[in-house]
Amino acid sequence: GRIEEDLRAALASGHGLCLHYQPQVASDGKVIGLEALVRWDHPQRGMIAPEQFVPVAEETGLILPLGEWVFRQACVQSLRWPGLFIAINLSPLQIRSNGFYDTLAGIIRSTGADPRVLQLEVTERVLLDDDDKVRETLAKLRKAGFTIVLDDFGTGYSSLSYLRKFEVDKIKIDRSFIQHLGETADSANIISAVLALGHVMGLEVAAEGVETAEQQAFLKVAGCKEMQGYYFSRALPAIELGEFLPANS
Ligand code: G
Ligand code: G
Ligand code: MN
Ligand code: NA
Numbered sequence: 001g002r003i004e005e006d007l008r009a010a011l012a013s014g015h016g017l018c019l020h021y022q023p024q025v026a027s028d029g030k031v032i033g034l035e036a037l038v039r040w041d042h043p044q045r046g047m048i049a050p051e052q053f054v055p056v057a058e059e060t061g062l063i064l065p066l067g068e069w070v071f072r073q074a075c076v077q078s079l080r081w082p083g084l085f086i087a088i089n090l091s092p093l094q095i096r097s098n099g100f101y102d103t104l105a106g107i108i109r110s111t112g113a114d115p116r117v118l119q120l121e122v123t124e125r126v127l128l129d130d131d132d133k134v135r136e137t138l139a140k141l142r143k144a145g146f147t148i149v150l151d152d153f154g155t156g157y158s159s160l161s162y163l164r165k166f167e168v169d170k171i172k173i174d175r176s177f178i179q180h181l182g183e184t185a186d187s188a189n190i191i192s193a194v195l196a197l198g199h200v201m202g203l204e205v206a207a208e209g210v211e212t213a214e215q216q217a218f219l220k221v222a223g224c225k226e227m228q229g230y231y232f233s234r235a236l237p238a239i240e241l242g243e244f245l246p247a248n249s
Helices: 002-013 050-060 063-078 090-096 100-111 132-143 159-165 175-179 184-202 213-222
Strands: 017-026 031-044 046-048 085-089 116-123 149-154 168-174 204-207 227-228
Touching: 002 031, 002 050, 002 063, 017 085, 031 063, 031 149, 031 227, 046 204, 050 204, 063 090, 063 100, 063 213, 085 149, 090 100, 090 116, 090 132, 100 132, 132 149, 132 175, 149 204, 168 175, 168 184, 175 184, 184 213
Parallel strands: 031 085, 085 116, 116 149, 149 168, 168 204, 204 227
Antiparallel strands: 017 031, 017 227, 031 046
16 A cells, blocks of 8 residues: 555655654653654655554565664664663564564664663563563563563553563553553552562663653652653654753754
């Protein structure tokens, strides 16, 4: 279809795609990292959301060159923001693709980026098959210094067994739990329990989708040390991030 052809052209020319960055803050409000989120400024249709073209890219195989483009771009940008981590979303198809580790390692070498400031966000979807290849790839990436993050935590199936089978460093509590805070006691209880679980397992725990001062206050008291959401900032182009960055960057 049209989206496929146009995306192919955008990837070939390098025009139209860009990354926006959403700050992630510590409990004192200080920015500690940024999540890279891909955007596409289509020549005729204007800004297209990733929900519309990432699935097309996954169906057509274009997710591999798109994912490489995102990763390289984030690596280059990471060099300009020392002291901040950059989180990059990975499609399950990327992680299962042949040579994925070598592809990332090659981009790390050619850009000079430091894997220790790069966080790779994977969803439970990638872990569903429980295959050895995925497990090995993630373990290798972790050994190379990348931080592995389990994104949208709590929305998939049997999340808890993944924590045992796959080595991850960090979990990101899905925004649906944060959004329902204050409606019933359930969300608050689940969030508190996930924080406790993560912490006894030695994992970092982040909350996403924080939109209000009340949600931020609850999470802080509950011991959540990393937060992200519209309350702090939406995703912004790199040049608009100035006020969120440390003074020297
Ligand atoms: O801002 P938001 O609309 O950007 O993102 C919508 C969805 O698209 C999220 O689920 C997010 O994880 C996904 N997404 C954003 N950027 C990327 C990317 O670079 N690669 C992949 N695979 N998914 C992305
Ligand atoms: O799936 P992933 O967690 O990577 O999602 C990133 C998506 O979440 C992006 O679409 C981003 O725009 C969106 N997002 C970020 N902060 C908030 C928030 O506070 N509320 C809501 N509803 N969405 C958010
Ligand atoms: Mn994410
Ligand atoms: Na998420």
